[in-house]
Amino acid sequence: MKQRIWGFILLVLGVLVLLEITGVYNLGLAFWPVVLLLLGITIIWESISFGVTSWFLLGLGLWVGSIGLFGILSNAGVTELTGSDLARYGWPLVLVGIGLSMLIGDRLRIKERFFCSKDDKERSSFAKMRHIGDLYHGRAPWVLDRDHDFYHGIGDVVIDFTTAEIKTGTHKIFLKTGIGEVTVRIPDGVNIDVEASVGIGELDLFGETRSGFGGLSLNRKVQAEEAEATLQIEARLGIGDLRVEYLPALSVEIR
Numbered sequence: 001m002k003q004r005i006w007g008f009i010l011l012v013l014g015v016l017v018l019l020e021i022t023g024v025y026n027l028g029l030a031f032w033p034v035v036l037l038l039l040g041i042t043i044i045w046e047s048i049s050f051g052v053t054s055w056f057l058l059g060l061g062l063w064v065g066s067i068g069l070f071g072i073l074s075n076a077g078v079t080e081l082t083g084s085d086l087a088r089y090g091w092p093l094v095l096v097g098i099g100l101s102m103l104i105g106d107r108l109r110i111k112e113r114f115f116c117s118k119d120d121k122e123r124s125s126f127a128k129m130r131h132i133g134d135l136y137h138g139r140a141p142w143v144l145d146r147d148h149d150f151y152h153g154i155g156d157v158v159i160d161f162t163t164a165e166i167k168t169g170t171h172k173i174f175l176k177t178g179i180g181e182v183t184v185r186i187p188d189g190v191n192i193d194v195e196a197s198v199g200i201g202e203l204d205l206f207g208e209t210r211s212g213f214g215g216l217s218l219n220r221k222v223q224a225e226e227a228e229a230t231l232q233i234e235a236r237l238g239i240g241d242l243r244v245e246y247l248p249a250l251s252v253e254i255r
Contacts, residue, residue, distance in 0.1 A: 033071030033083055040065020042199060042238060043179070057153055057178055063090045138163045138185075147172040154179045161231065162187040162247050168228040175235040182242045184235055191230040192222040196244055197237070204243040222246070 043061030067090065071083030135152050138160030145167040150159060157177050162185050175184065186192055196205050197217040203210045205218040235242060 030071065030075055033068045033075065036068030036083070037065055037072065038068070039200075039239070040068055045238075059096055060154075066090055136160070141165070143167065144171055148174070150175045150177075152177040152180070156180050157182045158185070159183070160185045166190055166229045166231070170230040170232060173231060173233040175233070177237045177240070177242075179239045180237070181240050182235065182237050184233065184242075184244045185247050186231060186233070186244065188246065188248050189224055189227060191224055191227045192220070192246075193230065193232045194218075194220050194235070194244055195233070196235045196242055198240070198242050199238045201237065201239055202241045203237075204241070206244060206246050220244075 040061045040063070043057055043064060045061075063086070067083040067086045069083075070079065070081050070086050073079045074082040133154075134156045135150070136158045137150065138158070140163065142164050144161065144164040148171070150157070150173075152175075157175070157180060159173070159175060159182075164187075166187070175182070184194075184196075186194070194205060195217070196203055196219075197215065198210075199215060200213050201211065201216075203216045203218055205220055208218060208220075210216040210218060233244075235244065
């Protein structure tokens with residue numbers, strides 16, 4: 001569904017740009033207003049794609065997208081309200097979003113039905129959800145003995161498996177982040193199956209890099225000799241940098 005929506009948006013945008021370039025009609029499609037509009041749409045999508053409504057992300061997306069939209073409309077002579085006006089007066093939307101998040105929390109309702117995949121719904125072993133701030137899982141020694149889900153809105157994320165005592169078997173790890181810098185550290189001595197993707201930004205999977213806009217993805221499988229544990233990791237990032245590192249396991253003691 002997400003791929004089809006973005007395909008439709010880019011198709012329409014391409015046609016409109018062609019109309020403007022050929023002089024058929026002035027649509028006011030300057031570079032930065034278009035970028036801000038697309039960024040706003042991306043943030044809005046991320047705000048409803050965790051299976052919850054993140055009011056902060058929704059307010060931020062509406063603000064950024066409105067700056068781009070009214071920048072385009074003012075350039076085309078449709079309205080006197082400019083993107084700069086929205087940049088000055090639209091920021092209360094972000095405050096409203098933060099206030100709603102603090103007062104009523106983030107809700108799990110219709111969005112789960114329409115925006116979560118079947119695989120997302122079936123993940124229930126362990127889930128950690130945080131919307132604003134930094135998330136560091138694995139700073140202290142811990143035990144990996146079940147599947148884990150991590151959902152994060154805005155901020156830096158570190159998931160460190162090198163400090164974990166990884167039990168025998170297959171462990172499915174799902175990580176989904178909206179905006180930020182994400183680092184996943186994987187130890188040697190285990191079988192690894194990693195699928196990583198970034199919407200806008202940079203992707204680094206074991207030293208192989210991709211950067212740009214429009215959906216970046218890499219897959220890698222590593223078979224370790226005599227390994228008794230397997231990590232199946234799916235990491236998704238909307239906007240930012242995602243790095244997956246392959247490091248030696250640390251000697252840890254679980255107490």
